[in-house]
Amino acid sequence: MKFEEKTVDKKLLYKGKIIELNLHRVKLPNGKESSREIVNHPGGVAILTYKNDDTLIMVEQFRKPLEKTILEIPAGKMEKGEKPEVCGRRELEEETGYKAKTFKYLGKIVTSPGFCDEVIYIYEARDLYKGRNDIADEDEFINLKEIKTDKIKDMIKSGEIIDAKTVSSFMFI
Structure with a gap:
């Protein structure tokens, strides 16, 4: 079974000097949907x-x-x-x-x-x-x-x- 989650929607919640916070709506491997709060950082x-x-x-x-x-x-x-x-x-x-x-x-x-x-x-x-x-x-x-x-x-x-x-x-x- 593949455990990939597909993003179906993405909303920017915050954009700062160092990070961004995005809310992703994802389709799960079982077909259901869920949300993920993701912090993006440049590394x-x-x-x-x-x-x-x-x-x-x-x-x-x-x-x-x-x-x-x-x-x-x-x-x-x-x-x-x-x-x-x-x-x-x-x-x-x-x-x-x-x-x-x-x-x-x-x-x-x-x-x-x-x-x-x-x-x-x-x-x-x-x-x-x-x-x-x-x-x-x-x-x-x-x-x-x-x-x-x-x-x-x-x-x-x-x-x-x-x-x-x-x-x-x-x-x-």
């Missing part, structure tokens, strides 16, 4: 940023939806038409002030496929060198943290690291 890139072989550069950032500061790998939203690698290199420099001689694609994840189409591409950055540190987004406040790679698994297990893209990226190490 993003996350970067495992190696200061050296056993140390990662991570970012500490306040996340309003959670009302707390969390630890994440550097990441950011893709601009319309932007290629993932171009976005990743841009975000690496914006968030950390570093560029990377080695920038390798590792894989991709979908964050919440039950309601959102966001795809995050994961890269590894090595052989860092100083870039510009004056190009950060004006509404983004970040603390850089150097974390030893052998501590990360324990930090995930203890709940110190809870960000899904960050946790998922460590599957590639």
Whole structure:
């Protein structure tokens, strides 16, 4: 049995700076109809940023939806038409002030496929060198943290690291 759902109607409920919310009326595989609230997101890139072989550069950032500061790998939203690698290199420099001689694609994840189409591409950055540190987004406040790679698994297990893209990226190490 195919589990495909065909969209029979789509209504834009909200269009913001980053996301759109659409209400889809769908025909289910059994012939009945239902509705789906779908968040459309342009996608993003996350970067495992190696200061050296056993140390990662991570970012500490306040996340309003959670009302707390969390630890994440550097990441950011893709601009319309932007290629993932171009976005990743841009975000690496914006968030950390570093560029990377080695920038390798590792894989991709979908964050919440039950309601959102966001795809995050994961890269590894090595052989860092100083870039510009004056190009950060004006509404983004970040603390850089150097974390030893052998501590990360324990930090995930203890709940110190809870960000899904960050946790998922460590599957590639």
